[in-house]
Amino acid sequence: DIQMTQSPSALSASVGDRVTITCQASQDIKMNLNWYQQKPGKGPNLLIYGASSLHTGVPSRFSASGSGAHFTFTIGSLRPEDIATYYCQQYDNLPYAFGQGTKLGI
Amino acid sequence: QVQLVQSGAEVKKPGASVNISCKASGYTFTKDAIHWLRQAPGQRPEWLGWINPATGNTKYSQKFQGRVTISRDTSATTAYVEVSSLRSEDTAVYYCARGGIPLWALWGQGTLVTVSS
Numbered sequence: 765d766i767q768m769t770q771s772p773s774a775l776s777a778s779v780g781d782r783v784t785i786t787c788q789a790s791q792d793i794k795m796n797l798n799w800y801q802q803k804p805g806k807g808p809n810l811l812i813y814g815a816s817s818l819h820t821g822v823p824s825r826f827s828a829s830g831s832g833a834h835f836t837f838t839i840g841s842l843r844p845e846d847i848a849t850y851y852c853q854q855y856d857n858l859p860y861a862f863g864q865g866t867k868l869g870i
Numbered sequence: 871q872v873q874l875v876q877s878g879a880e881v882k883k884p885g886a887s888v889n890i891s892c893k894a895s896g897y898t899f900t901k902d903a904i905h906w907l908r909q910a911p912g913q914r915p916e917w918l919g920w921i922n923p924a925t926g927n928t929k930y931s932q933k934f935q936g937r938v939t940i941s942r943d944t945s946a947t948t949a950y951v952e953v954s955s956l957r958s959e960d961t962a963v964y965y966c967a968r969g970g971i972p973l974w975a976l977w978g979q980g981t982l983v984t985v986s987s
Contacts, residue, residue, distance in 0.1 A: 807977040853915075
């Protein structure tokens with residue numbers, strides 16, 4: 765099974781900061797990676813698919829890049845409503861798997 | 871309105887089974903797979919399996935093979951997941967999510983399953 769590892773596991777930042785999260789796969793997953801935002805008591809919300817494509821309606825301050833086994837996710841200018849846990853998730857091979865999450869706080 | 875609506879919370883005793891439904895509306899039900907995932911408290915989401923609503927074909931995570939059964943009723947545009955031989959570790963929020971491109975852009979609201987004696 766493919767293992768997904770995110771770093772950091774938790775992050776504290778200020779409004780307006782640029783925030784970057786990294787995700788590493790245990791093997792080449794090409795660009796078959798999604799990024800999700802999850803707020804307490806809610807299900808995951810798709811932000812980025814195909815490693816770098818912004819999902820419909822997602823603000824442009826969110827971006828991502830990478831391919832193969834190394835990926836990054838960036839919030840260009842942090843807003844208070846961005847406080848959440850962020851997950852990467854591979855869909856190259858079954859079983860589809862998530863990283864352990866990055867809890868973002870202010 | 872395109873949505874997936876799941877059945878309500880369940881409380882079950884160890885060893886019992888639970889059946890959760892996921893009703894699709896606003897799109898052609900047979901067009902895309904329905905996936906089932908779960909998320910235990912404080913944990914990352916975990917994929918259970920998926921079903922092709924058009925054919926009924928299923929694929930399961932090896933971890934849950936034999937204990938999870940996914941089915942569908944095309945006339946009711948509803949998918950189901952049954953989890954048997956429940957144990958305390960199965961306490962989680964269970965989600966259905968729509969396949970297709972992009973994958974998992976649409977999720978149900980989640981169903982809390984609590985396993986407790």
